[in-house]
Amino acid sequence: MYAVVTLLESNELMVVPSEWLSSDKRHCSWPPFKSPETCKEAVQNKLNPETEGKPWEKLRIIFLGEYGTFEKAKEGQKEFKEHKERSLDMESSATKRQRLENTQGIPNNQLQPLPPVTSASPSRMSADDKVEILQMLRDIKSNIQQNSTMLKKILSNNTVSEAPSSTSVPLKGIKANLKLPIRTLDDVNTTETELKNATTRKKYVKYLSGLGGVVPKDVIKNIMQQVLTDDLAMHFNWQGRGDKQAFSQLTLADVIRDAALKRKVIKGDCETEIKKYLSYAAARKKPKEQGGPGHEISNVISTSMDN
Numbered sequence: 001m002y003a004v005v006t007l008l009e010s011n012e013l014m015v016v017p018s019e020w021l022s023s024d025k026r027h028c029s030w031p032p033f034k035s036p037e038t039c040k041e042a043v044q045n046k047l048n049p050e051t052e053g054k055p056w057e058k059l060r061i062i063f064l065g066e067y068g069t070f071e072k073a074k075e076g077q078k079e080f081k082e083h084k085e086r087s088l089d090m091e092s093s094a095t096k097r098q099r100l101e102n103t104q105g106i107p108n109n110q111l112q113p114l115p116p117v118t119s120a121s122p123s124r125m126s127a128d129d130k131v132e133i134l135q136m137l138r139d140i141k142s143n144i145q146q147n148s149t150m151l152k153k154i155l156s157n158n159t160v161s162e163a164p165s166s167t168s169v170p171l172k173g174i175k176a177n178l179k180l181p182i183r184t185l186d187d188v189n190t191t192e193t194e195l196k197n198a199t200t201r202k203k204y205v206k207y208l209s210g211l212g213g214v215v216p217k218d219v220i221k222n223i224m225q226q227v228l229t230d231d232l233a234m235h236f237n238w239q240g241r242g243d244k245q246a247f248s249q250l251t252l253a254d255v256i257r258d259a260a261l262k263r264k265v266i267k268g269d270c271e272t273e274i275k276k277y278l279s280y281a282a283a284r285k286k287p288k289e290q291g292g293p294g295h296e297i298s299n300v301i302s303t304s305m306d307n
Helices: 036-044 070-103 127-156 169-175 185-194 198-209 216-227 251-262 267-279 281-289
Strands: 002-007 012-017 027-030 057-067
Touching: 002 027, 002 070, 012 036, 012 070, 057 070, 057 127, 070 127, 185 251, 198 216, 198 251, 216 251, 216 267, 251 267, 267 281
Parallel strands: none
Antiparallel strands: 002 012, 002 057, 027 057
16 A cells, blocks of 8 residues: 655655554654655665664654555645645735735735635545645645735835845854855865764754745755855756766755755755756856856756756
């Protein structure tokens, strides 16, 4: 048996073996592998949830459904994703409308309406109804968080990009102890060694998560600009294909994911934006070498990008 679950920490929809779930189906054992391909093989082969005799970490989950085969579970995962995307599209339209109303001088307390919840007797509700209501509740929570963020920005007259302030003393104090940006491959190896220390790793996460940004693109751009020079970024792509090194295998990549998560950027969006940033390193560097101020590359995924 395989189950479809939502990982509460990253809000990702995943397929996992039913054997990895706790008896109350509120927690799931999760493999420590960094490679997505290795994790997928672990799921398909239903590996025993332990490595070298040590049990895997247990993550909090929302159980969505159970299926007899891996293929059927993947189909179920696809259906849940499509439902979630439809909900996000509706929410995005409402958010855009609210922003337009705010710019036209409509009072800030007129927040976008929350999606209605249809009342129904629990005894008459099907499993699909329960899943849909659960998803609606999660959407409402996200909606409230977005409204709160929007109001804070309106009241403080911040820009949408929320660029890091040059007068931010706490962040400067933290950065003084960090060796950023990293400029050479030797420096990468040194940083990887330093990040094995839990205290040092927390300092990196705290500094990088405080660099600002609202949408995933801005969050990751702010982080990557502080972490790597463009010269060094040209030596990497996500999977290490061709003559380049694999950024996904670095502990530094895990640190960036942790920092991004504190800015509400889920793992999938974080990795997508890192891939884009690395793929455009050479294009960013070229106008600078020609003496120009440089320009921002269009945020479109290249067909040659390393996925």
